[in-house]
Amino acid sequence: MASGTVAPVSVSKGAGVDLIPHQFQYHTTETDASVLLYVTPEKAQAGLTKLVVEAAQAAVKAKGAFTLVLSGGSLPALLGPLASAKGIDWSKTHIFFVDERNVPHTCPDSTFKAVQEALLSQVPIPASQVYAIAEGLPVEQAATQYEGRLISIPASALPRSADGGFPVFDLILLGVGPDGHVASLFPNRPETAATQGWVLPVKDSPKPPPERITMTMPVINAAKEVAVVALGESKREIVQRVLEVQALPGALPAQLVRPKGGKLKWVLDVASAELLDVASWGEGKEFPRSSF
Numbered sequence: 001m002a003s004g005t006v007a008p009v010s011v012s013k014g015a016g017v018d019l020i021p022h023q024f025q026y027h028t029t030e031t032d033a034s035v036l037l038y039v040t041p042e043k044a045q046a047g048l049t050k051l052v053v054e055a056a057q058a059a060v061k062a063k064g065a066f067t068l069v070l071s072g073g074s075l076p077a078l079l080g081p082l083a084s085a086k087g088i089d090w091s092k093t094h095i096f097f098v099d100e101r102n103v104p105h106t107c108p109d110s111t112f113k114a115v116q117e118a119l120l121s122q123v124p125i126p127a128s129q130v131y132a133i134a135e136g137l138p139v140e141q142a143a144t145q146y147e148g149r150l151i152s153i154p155a156s157a158l159p160r161s162a163d164g165g166f167p168v169f170d171l172i173l174l175g176v177g178p179d180g181h182v183a184s185l186f187p188n189r190p191e192t193a194a195t196q197g198w199v200l201p202v203k204d205s206p207k208p209p210p211e212r213i214t215m216t217m218p219v220i221n222a223a224k225e226v227a228v229v230a231l232g233e234s235k236r237e238i239v240q241r242v243l244e245v246q247a248l249p250g251a252l253p254a255q256l257v258r259p260k261g262g263k264l265k266w267v268l269d270v271a272s273a274e275l276l277d278v279a280s281w282g283e284g285k286e287f288p289r290s291s292f
C-alpha cells in the first residue's frame with residue numbers, strides 16, 4: 001500500500017496479523033497522539049528501546065547531554081535492553097524520576113531500586129548523573145530538595161521552557177494507571193491541577209505506598225518528547241478511555257499530557273489497543289504510514 005494512503009486499520013489480536021510497528025497520527029476528541037502499535041510486548045519493548053536510543057542520539061548531538069525521566073511500576077522492567085543498546089553515551093546521560101515513592105532506596109517499593117537493578121547497575125553512568133530522591137526526609141522536604149537539585153542544573157544541560165521557565169527534559173517515559181494517573185498525578189487531586197512548581201509532595205496516594213514526590217504536569221508538558229507506555233490486556237480499558245473518551249479536565253490525568261512543543265507517543269501492543277475504535281483511524285484522516 002502506498003505510503004500516505006488512507007485506509008481503515010484493523011487490529012486483530014493474536015497471530016496471523018503482522019502489524020509491524022508503525023506510527024500513525026491518531027486524532028481523537030481528546031488527544032493528538034502518535035500511536036506505536038506493536039504485535040507483542042516484546043516488540044513493544046524493542047520499539048521503546050529504539051525510541052530511547054533515537055532520543056539520546058538527537059539530544060547529545062544537539063547539546064551534548066541526554067536527560068531521561070523514568071516512571072515506576074512496570075516500566076523499569078522494560079529498560080533492560082537499553083544496557084546493551086548501541087548509541088547511548090552513558091557519560092552524557094542524566095537519569096531522573098518523574099515520580100518516586102518516599103521510601104529508602106533499598107525498599108522493594110523504590111523506583112530507584114527497580115531502575116538500578118534493571119539498568120543502571122549494568123551501564124557506566126556516573127553516579128552523579130542519576131538523580132535519586134534524598135532518603136529519610138518528610139515528603140514535603142523530599143519534594144523541595146529534589147526540585148532544588150533540578151533547579152541547580154544549568155540550562156545548557158537542562159534548558160528551560162519559554163513559557164514558565166520549566167525544565168525541558170529530552171524524554172519522559174510514563175506509565176498509566178487504571179484510573180488514568182500518570183507519574184503520581186491522580187484524578188481530581190490538587191497536585192494534578194498545579195500550574196506552578198516543578199516537584200510536589202503527594203500524601204495518601206491512592207496507589208500505595210502513600211507518600212510520593214512527583215513532577216508536575218507543566219514539567220511533563222515542557223518535555224521534548226513524552227512516551228506513555230501501556231502494554232497488556234490490563235491496560236485496554238484505560239487506553240480506550242484516555243484516547244477516545246472526553247473526560248472532565250483532571251478526571252483522567254493522562255489526557256492532560258500534551259507536550260506543548262514536543263512529541264507525544266503512546267507505545268501499545270495489540271492487547272492494550274484491543275478496545276480502540278481503530279477502524280475510525282482511517283476515516284478521512286491522513287495517516288502517514290509505513291507499508292504493512
Ligand SMILES: O=C(O)[C@H](O)[C@@H](O)[C@H](O)[C@H](O)COP(=O)(O)O
Binds near residue numbers: 183
Ligand atoms: O511509581 C509509580 O507507581 C508510577 O510512576 C506510576 O505512575 C505508574 O507508572 C503507573 O501506576 C502505572 O503502573 P503499571 O505500569 O505498573 O501499571
